[in-house]
Amino acid sequence: MSQTPGPPALVAFQQGRAPLFVSRIERHAHQGLHGRARPGGKRVHPYAVVVLLTGGRSRVRHAGALELRPGDVHLIPPGDSHAEAHFEQATGWALTFWPEQADPSTRLFSQVRGGCHPVLRPTPAQHRRLEQWMQVLEEECEGSEEGREEALASLLRLVLVELVRASASTLRSGTEGSSLARQALAFVEKSALKPLSLSDVARAVARTPAHVATTVRGETGRTVGEWILAQRMAEARRRLRGTDAPMDTIARQVGYADVTHFIRQFRRVHGQTPARWRRAGEAA
Numbered sequence: 001m002s003q004t005p006g007p008p009a010l011v012a013f014q015q016g017r018a019p020l021f022v023s024r025i026e027r028h029a030h031q032g033l034h035g036r037a038r039p040g041g042k043r044v045h046p047y048a049v050v051v052l053l054t055g056g057r058s059r060v061r062h063a064g065a066l067e068l069r070p071g072d073v074h075l076i077p078p079g080d081s082h083a084e085a086h087f088e089q090a091t092g093w094a095l096t097f098w099p100e101q102a103d104p105s106t107r108l109f110s111q112v113r114g115g116c117h118p119v120l121r122p123t124p125a126q127h128r129r130l131e132q133w134m135q136v137l138e139e140e141c142e143g144s145e146e147g148r149e150e151a152l153a154s155l156l157r158l159v160l161v162e163l164v165r166a167s168a169s170t171l172r173s174g175t176e177g178s179s180l181a182r183q184a185l186a187f188v189e190k191s192a193l194k195p196l197s198l199s200d201v202a203r204a205v206a207r208t209p210a211h212v213a214t215t216v217r218g219e220t221g222r223t224v225g226e227w228i229l230a231q232r233m234a235e236a237r238r239r240l241r242g243t244d245a246p247m248d249t250i251a252r253q254v255g256y257a258d259v260t261h262f263i264r265q266f267r268r269v270h271g272q273t274p275a276r277w278r279r280a281g282e283a284a
Contacts (some may be wrong), residue, residue: 009141013096016237016270017281019149020097020156022137025053025090042081044220046230047096048109049076050163052130056090062118071127073120073163077109079185079227080118081219093134097156099189099231100238108164113182122166133159149241180205181219184212185227192231193255198224233269236262240278247274 013021051058051074058068062082068074076082078099112118122130137155140148187204188196201224202209216224232254239250251262266274 016098019152020095022093022095022134022141024138025087025092025094043084044079044081046078047098048078050095050159051092052134053090053092054131055092056088058085058087058090060085066119068119071121073122075109075112075118075120077113079220080113095134095137095159098234098237100234108167110186113186120163120166126162126166130159130162179219180207180212181216184216184224188224188227188231192228193235195255196228229265229269233266236266236274240274241281
């Protein structure tokens with residue numbers, strides 16, 4: 001996981017200690033979390049992204065050529081390959097959050113990954129509420145008041161529920177179907193907490209393990225094993241943050257029979273043991 005220096009809220013998000021990060025899109029440029037670069041300028045990241053445009057326009061390739069105008073919302077599921085956006089006199093918000101935070105929008109992001117068009121067009125009333133919540137989210141991200149974690153979770157849920165409502169009337173089938181990599185990642189998301197191997201994923205999408213491995217790595221820059229690990233670590237963070245369960249219990253809950261192996265994997269991803277990560281979050 002990236003350890004790029006930046007504002008405290010951004011660093012906390014990159015380390016997985018904060019559930020989300022929200023930033024403004026300015027008129028001339030937006031320096032956000034772009035994810036891992038792929039050949040041809042494509043980007044992939046392990047977190048979900050919601051872009052709310054309030055002014056100007058944005059051009060980006062994601063399941064085809066997209067052009068966003070004021071009021072539009074762009075949804076990017078974890079692992080979806082896309083080009084870096086070109087903002088033209090644009091204003092708005094970019095909200096990024098880890099998969100373990102996405103319960104209210106699981107179906108929504110699954111539909112996008114399944115081939116639905118990734119742009120929503122909320123009603124004016126929905127747009128006003130989304131913009132208001134994005135602003136409050138930004139303030140909470142930068143603050144340190146008591147109850148901050150609960151406030152972030154509640155505000156994120158409001159945003160996601162509003163997007164689900166908006167999708168009921170604006171989500172439509174796209175021009176590109178669900179790619180093999182998307183199908184594989186969707187299966188990993190549903191199955192990662194159980195014993196899971198590349199062969200299991202290949203069987204689920206009716207392809208050979210070698211073909212799945214090559215395709216997923218070529219499109220996302222990560223192996224199937226890395227995506228399984230990412231999903232397990234997301235659930236581990238959720239349980240470390242939200243429960244006081246002991247490490248051996250959490251290890252079993254996220255797919256590891258050996259707690260030592262779980263601790264080693266967590267430290268490899270986060271740079272510290274899960275116990276230390278939990279203490280750091282409690283002290284923040």
